[in-house]
Amino acid sequence: xxxxxxxxxxxxxxxxxxxxxxxxxxxxxxxxxxxxxxxxxxxxxxxxxxxxxxxxxxxxxxxxxxxxxxxxxxxxxxxxxxxxxxxxxxxxxxxxxxxxxxxxxxxxxxxxxxxxxxxxxxxxxxxxxxxxxxxxxxxxxxxxxxxxxxxxxxxxxxxxxxxxxxxxxxxxxxxxxxxxxxxxxxxxxxxxxxxxxxxxxxxxxxxxxxxxxxxxxxxxxxxxxxxxxxxxxxxxxxxxxxxxxxxxxxxxxxxxxxxxxxxxxxxxxxxxxxxxxxxxxx
Amino acid sequence: xxxxxxxxxxxxxxxxxxxxxxxxxxxxxxxxxxxxxxxxxxxxxxxxxxxxxxxxxxxxxxxxxxxxxxxxxxxxxxxxxxxxxxxxxxxxxxxxxxxxxxxxxxxxxxxxxxxxxxxxxxxxxxxxxxxxxxxxxxxxxxxxxxxxxxxxxxxxxxxxxxxxxxxxxxxxxxxxxxxxxxxxxxxxxxxxxxxxxxxxxxxxxxxxxxxxxxxxxxxxxxxxxxxxxxxxxxxxxxxxxxxxxxxx
Numbered sequence: 310x311x312x313x314x315x316x317x318x319x320x321x322x323x324x325x326x327x328x329x330x331x332x333x334x335x336x337x338x339x340x341x342x343x344x345x346x347x348x349x350x351x352x353x354x355x356x357x358x359x360x361x362x363x364x365x366x367x368x369x370x371x372x373x374x375x376x377x378x379x380x381x382x383x384x385x386x387x388x389x390x391x392x393x394x395x396x397x398x399x400x401x402x403x404x405x406x407x408x409x410x411x412x413x414x415x416x417x418x419x420x421x422x423x424x425x426x427x428x429x430x431x432x433x434x435x436x437x438x439x440x441x442x443x444x445x446x447x448x449x450x451x452x453x454x455x456x457x458x459x460x461x462x463x464x465x466x467x468x469x470x471x472x473x474x475x476x477x478x479x480x481x482x483x484x485x486x487x488x489x490x491x492x493x494x495x496x497x498x499x500x501x502x503x504x505x506x507x508x509x510x511x512x513x514x515x516x517x518x519x520x521x522x523x524x525x526x527x528x529x530x531x532x533x534x535x536x537x538x539x540x541x542x543x544x545x546x547x548x549x550x551x552x553x554x555x556x557x558x559x560x561x562x563x564x565x566x567x568x569x570x571x572x573x574x575x576x577x578x579x580x581x582x583x584x585x586x587x588x589x590x591x
Numbered sequence: 592x593x594x595x596x597x598x599x600x601x602x603x604x605x606x607x608x609x610x611x612x613x614x615x616x617x618x619x620x621x622x623x624x625x626x627x628x629x630x631x632x633x634x635x636x637x638x639x640x641x642x643x644x645x646x647x648x649x650x651x652x653x654x655x656x657x658x659x660x661x662x663x664x665x666x667x668x669x670x671x672x673x674x675x676x677x678x679x680x681x682x683x684x685x686x687x688x689x690x691x692x693x694x695x696x697x698x699x700x701x702x703x704x705x706x707x708x709x710x711x712x713x714x715x716x717x718x719x720x721x722x723x724x725x726x727x728x729x730x731x732x733x734x735x736x737x738x739x740x741x742x743x744x745x746x747x748x749x750x751x752x753x754x755x756x757x758x759x760x761x762x763x764x765x766x767x768x769x770x771x772x773x774x775x776x777x778x779x780x781x782x783x784x785x786x787x788x789x790x791x792x793x794x795x796x797x798x799x800x801x802x803x804x805x806x807x808x809x810x811x812x813x814x815x816x817x818x819x820x821x822x823x824x825x826x827x828x829x830x831x832x833x834x835x836x837x838x839x
Contacts, residue, residue, distance in 0.1 A: 335664060362708075382708035389707065401701035407694065411668045411714035430672065430758075431714035434743035434751035440699050455754045486649035487663040 312477045315529045317347035317573060320502045323529070324348065324467055327376075329357040331417075331463070331498055333470030333491035334540065337363040337386045337548055339483075341471035341504050343536035343573050345369065348469075350572070359463050361413065361490065363540060364556065367393035370402065371561045377404040379463060381413050387550060388557050408437055408460070416463035417490060420497035428457035468498035471537045472522060473545055475505035479527030480512060482519045485543040492521050500528035504536045506545045535577060551587060552580060598814050600767060600839040601626060601832035603786040604726075605822055606814045607765040609634040611722045612677060617641040618719075619651070619662075619670060621678040625835040627724045627765075629827050631679075636821055668714065674758055676719040679765075680712065684737040685723060687780050687800040689761040689773055691716075691742030699739050712741035717748070720760045726835050728766035730799040745778035767836045768794045770811055775803050784811040788839050 321344075324330070334340035345365050355376045360366050362383030369375050371393035383394035397403060408416070415427040428447050433456070438444055447459040470491040472481040481503045483491070495501035503522055508530070512520055536542075539549040539556065556564060568579050598606075608630025612620050620631040620642045635642040635654060643660070646652045651660030662670065670676050683706050684692035693712060697703030715721050721742060725732050740747055748755040764771040769785040781803040782794055787810050795802055814822070822832070 380708060382710045384707060390705075395705040398695070398702055398705035407699075407709055409709055409713035410664075410711040411672065414665065414668055429714075430717045430754060433713075433717060433755040434740070434747040434759075435709065435713040435716075436694075436699070436740040437709060437713050440739075455757075456752060457754060486661075489664060 310478055313479045313524075313527065313530045314477050314508065315531055317344055317504070317531055317533065320344055320469070320529050320531060321347045321351045321353065323500065324351075324353050326353050326355045328466040329359060329464070331465035331468040331494040332358060332360040332365045333468065333489060333494045334363060334365070334537070335361040335487070335489045336382075336384045337540045337553065338487070339471055339485065339489060339491075339537050339542050340365045340540040341469040341536065342538055342540060343533035344469045344471070344502060344504050344531065346569060346573060346576060348374070349569055359465060361410070362391065362394060364391065364553070367391045370394050370397035372565070373402070375403045377406065379406040379408070379413070381408055381410040385553055385557060387548065388553065392557050393561060405440075407440055408432070409435070412437070412458065412460045413463070414490060414493075415460045417493040417497045419460065419462035420464040421493050424462060426459040426461050429460045430457055432458040432460070463497060465494065465498035466500070468494040468501040469504070470494055470501065470522065471504045471533070471542065473506050473542065474509050474512075475503050475522070475530050475532075476509055476512060477530060479503060479522070479524035479530050480520060481505065481522030481527070482512060482515055483521045484519060484545070488521045492523070492526075495522050495526040498526075501526055502529045502531065503527050504531040504533040506534055506536065506542060508532045533573065538580065549580075552583070555583070598787075598819060599833065600786060600788065601836040602814055602819065602822055603811050604765060604767060604836050605630045605633060605832060606818065607770045607784075607786070607811050608679060608724060609637075610812075611679060611763050611765070612639050612642055615639055615642065615677050617643070617675070619643040619645070619676040621645070621676060622724075623678070623680050624724050624726065625831050626726065627679040629822060629832055632826050633818060633821055636826070637818065668711070671711065671714055672718045674719050677722065677762070678715055678719065679722045679724050680715065680742065682723045682725055682732060682742070684734045685725065685732055685764065686734055686737050686744060688744035688746040688778055689723075689742070689764070689780065690737045690740045690744030690747055691723060692737035692739050694739040694741045696738055709739070709741040713743065716743040716759060716761070717755055718758050720762050722762050723764045725764065725766040728768040728794070728797045730797060733798040733800065735800045745773055768797060771802070779803050781805065782808055784809045786811045
């Protein structure tokens with residue numbers, strides 16, 4: 310069977326400017342940050358990013374790579390407002406399709422199920438309808454005759470997700486309490502790339518319901534220990550709160566210069582050095 | 592008057608929040624904010640024992656923190672549309688008919704201040720009861736018109752039609768000054784009670800639209816001695832409530 314392992318650089322080499330890119334995780338939780346950092350090292354830009362937004366959105370927005378964002382929010386969770394997302398919005402840096410969290414989910418379901426839309430009650434009466442004038446409603450053909458929002462499929466050119474474990478074939482396992490929507494992102498995408506904390510040989514003894522991502526929906530697998538840093542990847546590690554705070558409070562050019570100018574190894578080393586400096590100050 | 596009781600303003604707010612979940616039955620109480628969280632736990636410990644609570648992540652937990660169920664985001668969103676949930680959300684702006692904004696301030700195209708985004712406010716307001724908690728009541732929050740309707744108010748739901756109004760309900764709004772509801776003929780916000788120590792004039796002055804005022808505005812009810820004991824020694828021994836609403 311096909312060994313799908315590749316490097317972050319190989320993943321990025323398969324992406325193109327102008328693509329619609331789905332990013333898994335939720336807020337500042339289990340984001341495929343190593344893949345996002347690899348993307349930042351490339352020239353790829355003009356992206357339509359589809360995300361339950363966290364620092365993935367912040368980093369790509371700060372680096373000017375987003376042409377359009379599809380999201381219900383962007384947050385760092387413990388820091389409610391994502392500073393780079395905010396700044397980008399306040400300077401009108403990209404187009405936004407702002408939808409509700411449930412509308413977003415049903416858009417992914419529609420895409421995964423090859424449907425043009427799915428009906429949802431959410432959105433009616435809210436300004437989501439005002440700021441998305443292309444959204445249409447649909448009337449139930451049954452006796453109730455109710456009217457719903459026809460949430461369009463959020464079909465993706467590519468998806469990036471990060472899980473705790475994966476095998477070389479592309480099966481992915483989550484070990485934390487929440488799968489988020491990573492399986493849906495992969496199924497909604499033409500190609501999906503799964504990074505993982507650790508590659509394993511077999512899932513023979515795995516709890517069945519932890520096997521979230523199935524290989525038929527996966528194009529490439531990348532082993533990236535600490536690949537969700539600085540977001541959480543429980544139970545392997547929690548969020549790096551001090552570092553997230555640094556990210557949120559450091560001017561972008563300064564942060565990028567210190568942490569993002571080199572490869573993933575250089576990033577890990579720079580983060581470690583920063584933590585050691587913090588330790589010395591205590 | 593406040594001289595007749597030992598309860599603090601934060602504790603009246605806890606009681607006012609807890610009351611939102613009275614007689615709710617076996618539904619998920621989703622409090623956002625410190626005082627609503629204390630209120631939900633107080634309600635479960637006393638008059639609404641059947642409430643479900645989460646750990647703030649993916650587990651449904653009992654009062655002792657022991658897991659009793661699994662509620663990851665995908666199931667949580669399904670629970671919202673099933674209606675077995677009463678959420679108390681925050682609001683950056685809230686208007687006379689209960690439209691709420693957490694998305695952005697100013698023109699949506701290029702906002703003066705980007706906030707969270709609409710998050711789940713649209714799906715929440717159309718599917719399960721939604722109350723609101725405002726720890727700092729001011730004309731900045733209680734505005735004539737919100738900049739971006741995230742949570743749907745009564746007038747917007749009515750304008751959108753029967754699919755929008757079918758499950759739409761805003762049981763109450765609690766602020767550090769009082770309790771509000773929409774029990775009026777045109778669904779305009781009404782002052783339901785003021786917390787002891789607060790005057791009706793003070794509330795109106797801090798509100799950017801005319802409130803419907805009953806002939807006599809009652810005070811928010813007193814906590815019982817047992818409720819005060821639970822709040823102070825069991826649920827919030829570190830007095831986090833006082834940080835959200837400092838003593839008046």
